[in-house]
Amino acid sequence: MARTVDLDKSKFHLLAVSVAADLADVKKQGEAISFEAMNAKVLVVRAGAMALGFKPITDFMVELADNTIDLVRAIETEALAVSHHSVSRLRTANAVRMADKAVLLSKKSKLQFDAEIKAFAQKTVIADHRMVENVLEHALKLIRLLKEIAELMMSANAVAASARVEAAALEAHYARSFASVSDKLDECSTIVRDKVNSNLALLEKALNV
Amino acid sequence: MKATILYESGDHKWIIFGRDPEKKDKIVDTNQHMVIAGDEAILLDPGGIELFAPMLAAVAHHVPISKIKTLFASHQDPDIISSLGLWDQVLEGATLYAPWLWEGFIRHFGCDSIEYAAIPDEGMEIRLGGRKLHFVPAHYLHASGNFSVYDPAAKILMSGDVGAALLPDDAPMFVEDFDNHVQYMKGFHQRWMPSNTAKQAWINRVRQLDVEMMSPQHGAVFRGADITRFLDWLEALDVGTAVQ
Numbered sequence: 494m495a496r497t498v499d500l501d502k503s504k505f506h507l508l509a510v511s512v513a514a515d516l517a518d519v520k521k522q523g524e525a526i527s528f529e530a531m532n533a534k535v536l537v538v539r540a541g542a543m544a545l546g547f548k549p550i551t552d553f554m555v556e557l558a559d560n561t562i563d564l565v566r567a568i569e570t571e572a573l574a575v576s577h578h579s580v581s582r583l584r585t586a587n588a589v590r591m592a593d594k595a596v597l598l599s600k601k602s603k604l605q606f607d608a609e610i611k612a613f614a615q616k617t618v619i620a621d622h623r624m625v626e627n628v629l630e631h632a633l634k635l636i637r638l639l640k641e642i643a644e645l646m647m648s649a650n651a652v653a654a655s656a657r658v659e660a661a662a663l664e665a666h667y668a669r670s671f672a673s674v675s676d677k678l679d680e681c682s683t684i685v686r687d688k689v690n691s692n693l694a695l696l697e698k699a700l701n702v
Numbered sequence: 703m704k705a706t707i708l709y710e711s712g713d714h715k716w717i718i719f720g721r722d723p724e725k726k727d728k729i730v731d732t733n734q735h736m737v738i739a740g741d742e743a744i745l746l747d748p749g750g751i752e753l754f755a756p757m758l759a760a761v762a763h764h765v766p767i768s769k770i771k772t773l774f775a776s777h778q779d780p781d782i783i784s785s786l787g788l789w790d791q792v793l794e795g796a797t798l799y800a801p802w803l804w805e806g807f808i809r810h811f812g813c814d815s816i817e818y819a820a821i822p823d824e825g826m827e828i829r830l831g832g833r834k835l836h837f838v839p840a841h842y843l844h845a846s847g848n849f850s851v852y853d854p855a856a857k858i859l860m861s862g863d864v865g866a867a868l869l870p871d872d873a874p875m876f877v878e879d880f881d882n883h884v885q886y887m888k889g890f891h892q893r894w895m896p897s898n899t900a901k902q903a904w905i906n907r908v909r910q911l912d913v914e915m916m917s918p919q920h921g922a923v924f925r926g927a928d929i930t931r932f933l934d935w936l937e938a939l940d941v942g943t944a945v946q
Binding site for chain 1: 751754755756758759762763764765766767768787788791792812
């Protein structure tokens with residue numbers, strides 16, 4: 494379980510930073526999906542009765558795009574939080590090491606106020622545990638969000654496939670336009686899915702979940 | 703970490719910490735100072751992150767950590783104050799006095815719970831356990847925002863990098879032979895101090911103070927007549943000249 498993971502051994506702070514940087518691209522793709530959904534909506538209006546069969550697909554694309562944007566924003570927030578907290582945690586881990594060293598030094602010589610150093614050492618351990626909990630809490634939340642968006646992107650791939658079939662039945666000009674929207678949706682969702690899955694695998698491995 | 707008492711009178715005490723035998727070779731040796739007055743203590747230039755543990759242990763010899771409510775940083779260098787992020791986790795309700803110029807920089811070391819009190823360019827006076835401490839401008843010596851600390855009751859001037867010397871290991875804590883000591887100061891002052899004008903302004907300021915002991919952040923402590931000798935020597939030295 495994640496609670497037993499050694500963040501130092503896995504150099505989790507480095508992973509967290511690179512995951513946050515890598516997932517920044519997901520936002521761009523999410524925005525592109527939203528843009529394609531709007532394109533599809535405009536096309537449906539222009540095509541009028543001819544594209545009636547396309548309307549439910551477009552509605553679903555818009556809903557999917559909205560959900561994607563929401564998720565992408567939440568992912569961005571959590572990825573940055575994981576990255577920020579895991580780097581901040583280096584400081585609390587360092588405080589633990591320094592406090593341990595001070596306790597050792599205080600044992601060597603009889604210190605008048607050594608109880609305070611011991612108390613500080615305990616305080617650093619508690620602060621460090623709290624920070625590790627913080628990192629794990631955000632990391633687990635990020636994993637949940639990544640899984641959620643990976644599933645959503647599978648739906649997006651399925652919607653793109655249906656849209657392509659529906660587009661084939663339209664007049665040549667609209668068929669090309671709808672097919673282009675479907676292809677872009679498919680492409681963006683595949684990029685997101687690949688990126689999300691690779692980062693998900695790295696996080697799950699590092700956190701042993 | 704060796705501790706030497708520089709001054710003690712009633713509840714007023716100056717202690718210098720330095721010559722840490724466990725210090726890594728390539729880390730420059732530094733002097734940290736603690737002033738205790740009444741029920742309060744201040745750490746002057748508490749040192750780098752590498753020295754935090756021995757400093758904490760050394761300080762706890764003399765005073766409960768909870769009595770340290772004030773820190774002072776003469777400037778922003780890492781050997782002066784990079785331990786701030788750790789003190790930030792030890793001290794409760796503490797204040798750091800440091801040049802206003804460096805606030806945005808010093809905060810990079812970590813300053814969440816400690817309050818940053820910005821010292822204006824003209825300097826200021828604080829009270830510690832009823833005693834006065836003056837933050838005396840020492841700008842460009844060597845940092846562009848820089849202060850010395852003067853205690854009029856103890857007649858001690860903590861001069862920061864002014865008077866600093868890069869001494870061999872186990873050198874005595876006090877200057878014993880001024881002429882011999884010059885070799886360890888000359889290059890430092892010529893290279894680190896960039897301005898003869900700023901140097902002269904500081905000398906003029908210090909000559910007006912009643913100083914019996916001048917304690918720099920590196921090297922050895924000057925006493926009595928050696929202080930005037932040092933000021934005369936520095937006045938004659940052309941600084942900012944080590945690299946042409």
